[in-house]
Amino acid sequence: MDVFKPLFPCVLALVCITVLGGCSTNPATGESQFTALMSPAQEVQVGASEHQKIVQQFGLYNNQRVASYVSEIGRRVTQNTERPDVQYKFFVLDSPIVNAFALPGGYIYVSRGLLALANSEAELAAVLAHEAGHITARHSAERYSHGVVTSLGAAVLSAALDSSAANQALGLGSNLYMSSYSRGQENQADTLGLRYLSNAGYNPVSMSSFLQSLSRHSQLESQGSENRNQASSYFSTHPATDDRVQKTRAEAGQFRPDGEINREAYLQNISGLTYGDSAKQGFIRGQSFYHTDLGFGFDVPPGFRLINQPSQVVATSSNGGVIVFDLAPSQGVADPGQYLQSVWMKGEGVSGFEYLTINGRKAATGAFPGSVNGQPVTIRLVAIEWQNGQFARFQMAIPGQGNAALVEQLKAATYSFRALSTEEKARYRPYRVQIVKAGAGDNVQSLASRLPFGDLNEMTFRVLNALPAGAGLTAGNSYKLITE
Ligand SMILES: [Zn+2]
Secondary structure (H helix, E strand, O other): OHHHOOOHHHHHHHHHHHHOOOOEEOOOOOOEEOOOOOOHHHHHHHHHHHHHHHHHHHOEOOOHHHHHHHHHHHHHHHOOOOOOOOOOEEEEEOOOOOOEEEEOOOEEEEEHHHHHHOOOHHHHHHHHHHHHHHHHOOHHHHHHHHHHHHHHOHHHHHHHOOHHHHHHHHHOOOOHHHOOOOHHHHHHHHHHHHHHHHHOOEOOHHHHHHHHHHHHHHHHHHOOOOOOOHHHOHHHHOOOOHHHHHHHHHHHOOOOOOOEOOHHHHHHHHOOOEEOOOOOOOEEEOOEEEEOOOOEEEEOOOOEEEEEOOOOEEEEEOOOOEEEEEEEEOOOOOOHHHHHHHHHOOOOOOEEEEEEEEOOEEEEEEEEEEEEOOEEEEEEEEEEEOOOOEEEEEEEEEEOOOOHHHHHHHHHHHHOOEEOOHHHHHHOOOEEEEEEEOOOOOOHHHHHOOOOOHHHHHHHHHHHOOOOOOOOOOOOOEEEEEEO
C-alpha cells in the first residue's frame, strides 16, 4: 500500500480543509485519521455489501456449534473496545487456508484452517482481538477511503461525497480486504488486540504463541504438504514477521500474566472440524481427485502433482505435461462435439476431432497448437457429458513434438473420469480434526504416525499441536490428530 504515501499529504489537506472540514480523532489510537469518504454509517453499508461477496467466494462453515463458540469468544474480546458504535459480527469461513480478516462495519472472519491451527481459546481470542484492533483503528476504512481517492483522483472528491456516487466509488475498491496492511498497522492492531485480550481476562502471551504457530505453519506449507493458494493466506493479509512474535511477547509483559488459556475447552469445541478441502470443494487423495458432493472422480498419471483451486483442478508434471479440469455450463448445447467446436473453441477449428465414450458418457476431443510459458505445445481438449447442463472438461498440454508415453498417460487420465458410486462416496471423506488424550505409552512419533501425510506426519503433528522440535507429549493432555 506504499502507493498511497506520496498522495497522502496533499489529498489529506484538501479533504480536511475544503471538503469535510476536519479529520476525525480515533478513540482507540488517539490519532487523527483520514476517513473522509467513509462515515460509520457507510462502513456498515460497505461491510454488508462486501460480506455478501466473501460468503459467495468462500462459503460459511456449516457448523452451528463452532460458529456459536467463535461468536461467544469474539463478543467477549470486543465488549470493551473504544468503539461501542460498532456491532461486531463473527463468521467462520469454509476455507482450509489459514486466514483471518476484518471489514469495516464490524465484520470479522476466521477460516476453519485457522481454527485447526490454534491451540487454545486464548489464541483464538488473540486473533479476534487483533482483527477488532484493525476495526477500531479504522485500518480497513482507511484502506477503502485511500483506494477511492487513488481511483478517482481528488478532482471528483466532492462529487463522490454524494452517497450514491460514493457507493459506486467504493465498489472500485472491492477485494481490498485481501490486500495487506502496513507493518505499522499490524503493530497497532497487535497493541490494541493485546489490550482487548487482557481486558477480556485472557492470557496476553497467547498472541505471540499463535504468531509462532503461524510462522511454523508457513514453514510446513513450504514443504509442499498442502496445496494451498498462498495468495490468500494470513501472511498476505497480515504481513507477519518473526519480530511480531518477539514484540507481542515483550508487550504482553505490560498486562496481568494470569489470564485464562482454556486449551482443553478449545480442543473439545473444534473436535471433528473439517481439515483441508471439504466435500463441497472436492479433495485430493494420492493421484486421484474426488468430488463427493458433485459425485465424480478422476486420476492423474504418476508424477503429476494435483492442485485443487476454487474453479478448477490443475495437475502438472516435471516433464512439462499440464492437465486442467473443470465443469462448464453447456450453454444450451447437448452434443459434446458441437459444444467443443462451436462453444468452447468458438469455431476456431481443431485437428484430430473425434467422438469418444468415457465410462458410458458421450464425449468429444480435438487438438490445436498452443504455447505454455512460451514453449510450443499441443493442447488437447476433451468435453464429457455431465449433469445439470454441464460438461466435464479436460485441457491437456503436451510439450514439443509430443511424447508418445505422455500421450498415453493423458489418455488414461481422461478415461478415468467417472461418476462415483454410493459406496465410493461413503469411502472417500474429507479429513477431520480428531482430539485424543495421550496415554502413558504414547509419544510424538506414535501419535503422528496416525496422520495421513507420510513423510510430513511428524512435522504436521508438531505444527498443529505447537510442539517445537524436541518437545514431548504430556500424558493425559489432549492433542490434535488429522484422520479421515
Ligand atoms: Zn492484521
